[in-house]
Amino acid sequence: MKNTIQTVFAATGSYIPDMIVKNSDFLNHSFFEKNGTPILKDNATVIEKFREIAGIEERRYARPEQRASDLGFLAAKDALESSGIDAETLDYIIVAHNFGDVTYETNRSDMVPTLASRIKHMLGIKNADCVAYDLPFGCPGWVQGVIQADYFIRSGDAKRCMVIGTETLSRVVDPHDRDTMLYSDGGGAVILEASSEETVGILSHKTQTHSLEHAMLLTMHNPVYDCGGEENDIFLTMNGRKLYEFALSNVPLVVKAALDKAGVHLSEIKKVLIHQANDKMDNAILQRLFKLYDIESFDSAEVMPMIISWLGNSSVATVPTLLDIILKNKMPGHHIGKGDKVVFASVGAGMNINAIVYQF
Template sequence: MHNIRSVFVATGSYIPELKVHNAHFLNHQFCEKDGSLVLKENSHVIEKFKEITEIECRRYASDDQSASVLGYLAAKNALNSSNIDKETLDYIIVAHNFGDVAKDSNRSDIVPSLASRIKRLLQIKNPDCVGYDLAFGCPGWVEALIQANYYIRSGDARRCLVIGTETLSRVIDPHDRDSMLYADGGAAAILEASTSGDAGIIAHKTQTHAIDHALLLKMDKSYHSDKSQSQNIYLKMNGRKLYEFALNQVPLVIKSLLDKAGVPLTDIKKVIIHQANGKMDDAILQRLFKLYNVEQIPKGIMPMTISWLGNSSVATVPTLLDLLMKNEIEGQAVTKGDKVLIASVGAGMNINALIYQF
């Protein structure tokens, strides 16, 4: 079975229509962790935020759209663009972290699973098509790919639909400056078994750093002391520590993967990385090349979407992949034979990476 490769045969995404520009936050009441008001003008806070993250705009789901709906629309896009028979899917793996969260509710709804909901929306009748969810922080979609790859290489599956979907706009504290990072979106890819050619997943690597870092991202109370919100919890992060963690650990995980696979860094044509923070992603790339004593980073090696889509957690990597494969990112393309590095880091703290050859 070891000659079987897992190849992308379809991708799809759904980018919500509602554009939320940075100016949207000009009238927000931002608070410090201790509940005191942020003293600096919001215009200054927003400008500093843009300088650090490169985010100018993000997308929010419409009021009637849930994470499962975004995932369904992305899956439908992948199926329609490939003419693949949905009844031939063996697995539907859905990466998310909060389930379906209704507008203004702030409550996770994960019964039934999003995978079952999406399978129902797709009207797939085949009971042998198994659907389940995966909660793994922002690296969830990449980890779901790794799981699908195992199913395919073992001979247990021929086709797997892997979806990443999230509505982070429903779980953020409007009084927290970090809320400007987050966005909504859904994206999907279909992996299929192949025994011809060299295309497919070459190798992968995952780590979980829990003892010292598990709580860098967590759910906690609002920074505002409004008693009516005391029962709600929101997505919170220790930004400075998270930045340091990612910068120190992600390049090492990627190097470990490349070395294990025997793939030189110079063979990598594109780096598709989780769109967490523009400056952080740039720093990770620079640190990675420094580990190999390579000073000149190839121009355009790391396509980015964060400036106009924000950080949609598990949806950022598959959305970027879909846009790249459909030639919808100006000046960016992949061609047959290209080796691409896909990597992510997020809550847990989890890091994963894989090498894919087109």
């Protein structure tokens, strides 16, 4: 018998930290090359080149007293309060992150208890049947959490799930690495529930892990120069060029696989909500995707909304934050209405890639 249960978004929420860090705030930083030698170009030139590639002019950092679980809680609270959904009716709370709670001015991960348990505690949920767990999956963690929630709901194991993405990347990056300017903090959340309406909800999804050759493109490393921290400090570091090449070669194929699985042509897609990793890379991915369908003319600014210019790259929080902003009509020029088909996609450490095809 055909399964008629569909998984739909019932609510969204986000928390955007209020500490704004502009590019000009990095003018007095000391930046070094990967080999430990000082970058010879002046900081104004380095920052402008960064802006041209990443598309970032400012980013948000959590307040000193806030940690990732706090940002996740505030995003979850927003989703619950804006929808009127009772938190006691949640069957699962899935929290995507990569570094746990990191206290200000340290880079030590604290993941006991799980962030999901902490957030459930802060929400005051009494229901013991509400299962709370964490999902570390690189930047695609929130998208993967939605995929897991879809499995729970379609199997009949759950009727309502919350998926949160939260991160404080500003606390795990090396201040002397120019890539530090990419990263930011934030939290986003969605509540998914079962629906009997066949033409809405998650139509398909696809996930891949390319670990044999590409697992080490994003790693944690000791700095190659003295940054004044603890002797055993490790920081987030990436091989930017190879990561860019990997994403361009593989992400469009995963998105197409998800579209093929759903029986949906790219021309039917209203929006592509992609992880806000890097403006140049995301635009190149979109161009490659349209090229797979021999579509040469399209408006990338219309199809692919971008918030990276003012929010930076907050890892697992970028996609749910973007979705919340659009659905709450806070992004002029972008609207998602009933019947619109949307692609969600992400790529990140692992290297992991995933995509979802969804109809509103």
